[in-house]
Amino acid sequence: MSRRIVGPFNRVEGDLEVKLEIEDGTVQGAWVNSPLYRGFEQILNGKDPRDALVYTPRICGICSVAQSMAAATALADAEGLVAPENGRLMQNVILGVENVADHFTHFYLFFMPDFARPVYAGEPWYPEIAVRFKAVEGAASREILPVRSAFMHIMGTLAGHWPHTLGLQPGGTTHAIDHGAQARVLATLATFRRFLETRTFGDELEAVTALGSAAELGDWAGQLGPAASDLGMFLRLIEPLQLDRLGRASDRFLSYGAYAHDATHLFKRGVHADGKAQAFDQGQITEDLASGWFAPSDGPRHPSRGVTIPDADAKGGYTWCKAPRLAGKVVEVGALARQLVDGHPLICDLVKASGGNVANRVIARLIEIARLIPALEDWTRRITPHEPFYVDGWTLTDAEGMGLIEAARGSLGHWLTVTNGSIASYQIVAPTTWNFSPRDTAGTPGACEQALVGAPVRKGEADPVAVQHIVRSFDPCMVCTVH
Amino acid sequence: MKTNGSKSNGSGPPARTLLWLQSGGCGGCTLSLICAEQPDFLTALDVAGIRLLWHPSLSEATGAEFSAVIDEVRSGTVPLDILCLEGSVIHGPNGSGRFHLQAGTGEPMKDLIAELCELAGDVMAIGICASFGGVTAAGANHVEASGLAYDGSEPGGLVGDAFRAGSGRPVINISGCPVHPDWVVETLLQLTLGTLAQDDLDALGRPRLYSDHLVHHGCPRNEYYEYKASAEKLSNLGCLMEHLGCMATQVHADCNIRLWNGGGSCTRAGYPCISCTEPGFERQTHPYLETPKLAGIPIGLPTDMPKAWFVALAALSKAATPPRVKSNAVADYIITPPSALKGKARK
Numbered sequence: 001m002s003r004r005i006v007g008p009f010n011r012v013e014g015d016l017e018v019k020l021e022i023e024d025g026t027v028q029g030a031w032v033n034s035p036l037y038r039g040f041e042q043i044l045n046g047k048d049p050r051d052a053l054v055y056t057p058r059i060c061g062i063c064s065v066a067q068s069m070a071a072a073t074a075l076a077d078a079e080g081l082v083a084p085e086n087g088r089l090m091q092n093v094i095l096g097v098e099n100v101a102d103h104f105t106h107f108y109l110f111f112m113p114d115f116a117r118p119v120y121a122g123e124p125w126y127p128e129i130a131v132r133f134k135a136v137e138g139a140a141s142r143e144i145l146p147v148r149s150a151f152m153h154i155m156g157t158l159a160g161h162w163p164h165t166l167g168l169q170p171g172g173t174t175h176a177i178d179h180g181a182q183a184r185v186l187a188t189l190a191t192f193r194r195f196l197e198t199r200t201f202g203d204e205l206e207a208v209t210a211l212g213s214a215a216e217l218g219d220w221a222g223q224l225g226p227a228a229s230d231l232g233m234f235l236r237l238i239e240p241l242q243l244d245r246l247g248r249a250s251d252r253f254l255s256y257g258a259y260a261h262d263a264t265h266l267f268k269r270g271v272h273a274d275g276k277a278q279a280f281d282q283g284q285i286t287e288d289l290a291s292g293w294f295a296p297s298d299g300p301r302h303p304s305r306g307v308t309i310p311d312a313d314a315k316g317g318y319t320w321c322k323a324p325r326l327a328g329k330v331v332e333v334g335a336l337a338r339q340l341v342d343g344h345p346l347i348c349d350l351v352k353a354s355g356g357n358v359a360n361r362v363i364a365r366l367i368e369i370a371r372l373i374p375a376l377e378d379w380t381r382r383i384t385p386h387e388p389f390y391v392d393g394w395t396l397t398d399a400e401g402m403g404l405i406e407a408a409r410g411s412l413g414h415w416l417t418v419t420n421g422s423i424a425s426y427q428i429v430a431p432t433t434w435n436f437s438p439r440d441t442a443g444t445p446g447a448c449e450q451a452l453v454g455a456p457v458r459k460g461e462a463d464p465v466a467v468q469h470i471v472r473s474f475d476p477c478m479v480c481t482v483h
Numbered sequence: 484m485k486t487n488g489s490k491s492n493g494s495g496p497p498a499r500t501l502l503w504l505q506s507g508g509c510g511g512c513t514l515s516l517i518c519a520e521q522p523d524f525l526t527a528l529d530v531a532g533i534r535l536l537w538h539p540s541l542s543e544a545t546g547a548e549f550s551a552v553i554d555e556v557r558s559g560t561v562p563l564d565i566l567c568l569e570g571s572v573i574h575g576p577n578g579s580g581r582f583h584l585q586a587g588t589g590e591p592m593k594d595l596i597a598e599l600c601e602l603a604g605d606v607m608a609i610g611i612c613a614s615f616g617g618v619t620a621a622g623a624n625h626v627e628a629s630g631l632a633y634d635g636s637e638p639g640g641l642v643g644d645a646f647r648a649g650s651g652r653p654v655i656n657i658s659g660c661p662v663h664p665d666w667v668v669e670t671l672l673q674l675t676l677g678t679l680a681q682d683d684l685d686a687l688g689r690p691r692l693y694s695d696h697l698v699h700h701g702c703p704r705n706e707y708y709e710y711k712a713s714a715e716k717l718s719n720l721g722c723l724m725e726h727l728g729c730m731a732t733q734v735h736a737d738c739n740i741r742l743w744n745g746g747g748s749c750t751r752a753g754y755p756c757i758s759c760t761e762p763g764f765e766r767q768t769h770p771y772l773e774t775p776k777l778a779g780i781p782i783g784l785p786t787d788m789p790k791a792w793f794v795a796l797a798a799l800s801k802a803a804t805p806p807r808v809k810s811n812a813v814a815d816y817i818i819t820p821p822s823a824l825k826g827k828a829r830k
Contacts, residue, residue: 006546007586010539013510017586036573037582038507043622048770054757058618058660061511105517113543135543136525136535145523149744152518156744160752162518163511164661164759166772167752174717174753176815310625312581320582386816390718390753463546479509 006463009471011110013062014478022457027467030452032436037320040483041308044426049075049396049418052426057164059483064163065098066407074414076170078401084388087172089379090158092259094168096376097154102408103335103365106475108144111362114472115237119465125236151192154185172390177383185380193373201370202229208370212345214353231366243359246455247470249447250330251355253337254280258406266375267342282404284327287429291438293317300325303415304400306427320482323437323446324429332356332447333410333434334474336364358473397421407431409477430480448474498534499564499675502556505539506583506592507619507628508570511661512610513540518744519664527668531675536561546587556602565674566603568596568631571612571619572641575627582626593641600642604649605674606631607657609667611759614656621765632688636762656688660759665741666693698731698756701739710804711797712812718753721812725781728772729755732785736760
């Protein structure tokens with residue numbers, strides 16, 4: 001048995017370190033450490049409730065709008081406020097653009113460059129992959145940066161800038177757009193769609209989202225157009241690298257439901273466990289502090305009663321991350337969970353065959369991009385200029401609120417208590433808090449810790465490449481994790 | 484295939500090296516920076532002749548490969564021309580730095596940053612956290628966060644007021660939450676072109692290319708400001724200063740001249756400037772979306788205008804407000820357009 005510490009992990013958002021126990025060329029145990037603590041929950045105490053919209057987006061530069069949306073939802077819940085239709089449509093568009101941009105950035109800049117590492121130089125597929133996906137130097141990073149920047153013009157048009165907008169409010173959005181801005185957003189979406197259909201997918205988005213099974217995906221990847229696409233290039237790596245057998249976690253999945261609209265969600269709310277759909281009860285969420293550097297607690301607590309008191313000397317601690325559990329159990333969140341819970345046939349078929357793993361997480365993210373663009377187009381068209389986008393709320397004195405939304409990386413929750421007009425408690429459970437949680441009181445490892453067990457370690461590898469594929473397949477956001 | 488060789492282009496000068504570290508922040512300045520356009524960020528580095536030693540979001544190197552890069556810098560094998568820090572320096576708890584230990588080594592991140600500052604030709608603080616402390620230093624500043632060379636508006640921070648990098652320059656503070664990509668790109672270009680003089684930085688070490696302006700400059704709400712025709716709620720078109728906390732007349736940045744993400748800005752999107760380029764941004768003494776007032780008059784008036792004059796002019800201009808401006812100020816859309824221009828050609 002040998003032990004090693006891997007870190008820093010780059011091409012993840014924020015700081016991450018993983019301790020590994022290795023035997024017979026295989027990872028036997030993993031401990032995930034989030035080594036940066038900033039204390040947003042302490043910062044928010046005593047503040048005016050509306051100021052949460054200034055502070056919480058700044059938890060994270062890549063999930064900034066998602067944090068805004070969770071805060072706005074929690075405040076709206078506390079105020080009993082309903083935003084006008086236009087405001088809700090705009091919120092969905094702004095959140096959806098961030099979600100798409102995050103998946104796009106993850107695929108091209110964070111995830112794919114690992115296949116262009118020298119460790120794979122002897123593989124037959126390597127030259128093609130290296131030319132396209134090599135970090136910094138590869139053609140793809142050069143090609144996608146301007147495409148991504150142009151896509152983010154939607155943020156400039158609708159929300160002022162990205163990241164860190166104040167444009168999303170409990171009562172809607174602060175910018176009432178006119179028909180000109182609406183047309184411009186549609187044109188930007190169409191331009192981005194063209195890139196996706198030409199380079200990312202090599203096919204129409206509707207053809208991609210219509211894929212209904214693993215067999216259909218295989219046939220599709222064998223065709224000329226898709227084969228030349230970036231998704232096609234990834235799909236051809238799955239078999240030689242066994243990416244569908246790498247990084248399996250608990251196979252329990254959670255989605256809070258994404259993009260609330262018309263009294264429902266674009267992507268359903270629910271839990272998928274033991275191979276079937278189950279109901280979600282937010283009352284079953286707890287955070288366990290057993291392995292975090294926190295002051296001793298009286299056991300796991302629901303976030304509405306959560307406490308955050310850091311203690312760098314806490315006994316048994318190995319991370320600043322708490323351990324969220326649903327009904328006491330580990331769950332995985334993210335695009336795979338969302339598309340599975342929503343019942344997308346291809347994703348359901350893939351998970352049925354091989355569970356949650358590196359390949360399926362990445363495929364689900366790309367399917368989600370293809371599903372979101374038409375939704376963004378639809379919501380943008382449904383905005384009705386000259387109708388209200390925003391209503392003022394009420395000054396809160398004593399209230400509680402909860403905001404459960406889906407960020408790109410999965411389920412994000414804010415729980416807020418206001419006493420005498422000030423924030424008395426603000427607790428945040430972020431997507432990577434779920435996925436990269438440490439061991440709980442029972443000693444059960446978190447989702448990524450489970451996923452790393454069984455990862456192969458090649459001879460002489462200091463930072464095993466398989467470990468890196470698994471870690472990055474979750475698209476971790478460490479600044480959100482601990483906040 | 485290599486675009487970042489040891490030479491910038493052919494016979495040009497040797498490439499400058501750049502190392503980017505993150506500590507107590509959100510990573511948002513990097514995410515903003517890679518929204519750079521014409522050129523994009525990687526092309527901008529090529530144009531500037533900058534070779535990226537390591538960047539946490541862009542580079543291949545992880546773990547031991549990263550440590551090797553740091554070792555080469557430490558030993559002097561590879562010169563460190565430009566060090567960029569994103570995020571504040573975290574000193575807590577009790578000065579130990581344990582709120583941010585470097586992944587992989589377990590050393591306090593503040594120690595690595597301090598060590599590399601001593602080796603760097605130039606040091607750039609990217610964003611308000613690295614410049615002055617930022618949101619990480621908000622509230623009671625439990626984590627003891629500071630900027631590189633400032634603690635809020637006071638010189639100090641990690642390296643102190645007297646610090647000079649190898650070039651003789653102090654820390655360059657590109658404050659903002661987030662930074663505008665152009666602020667960083669143009670400063671990097673100026674550094675490598677050799678045109679960045681001491682006079683190009685303001686009293687807080689910020690590049691004057693953006694800090695010589697006020698956010699108010701170029702704001703499309705200026706006509707409303709002139710007449711003190713104020714928005715009564717968010718989403719209204721009127722001036723955001725009187726009721727909604729806008730600090731644009733006091734805050735240094737060119738946000739309404741050099742627009743964001745293809746044409747946006749805070750005030751253009753209907754919400755106030757909250758002074759994210761200024762020290763102390765993270766600890767306002769009033770709610771951000773409210774204007775603090777004394778006897779009905781906003782406390783935060785333009786700094787270089789006598790208060791009595793401002794009050795007198797405001798009263799005068801309010802009385803002279805055209806009905807068009809008055810009605811549009813409290814609407815979400817222009818309900819009264821400017822009257823049609825009576826062209827001289829037509830009678």
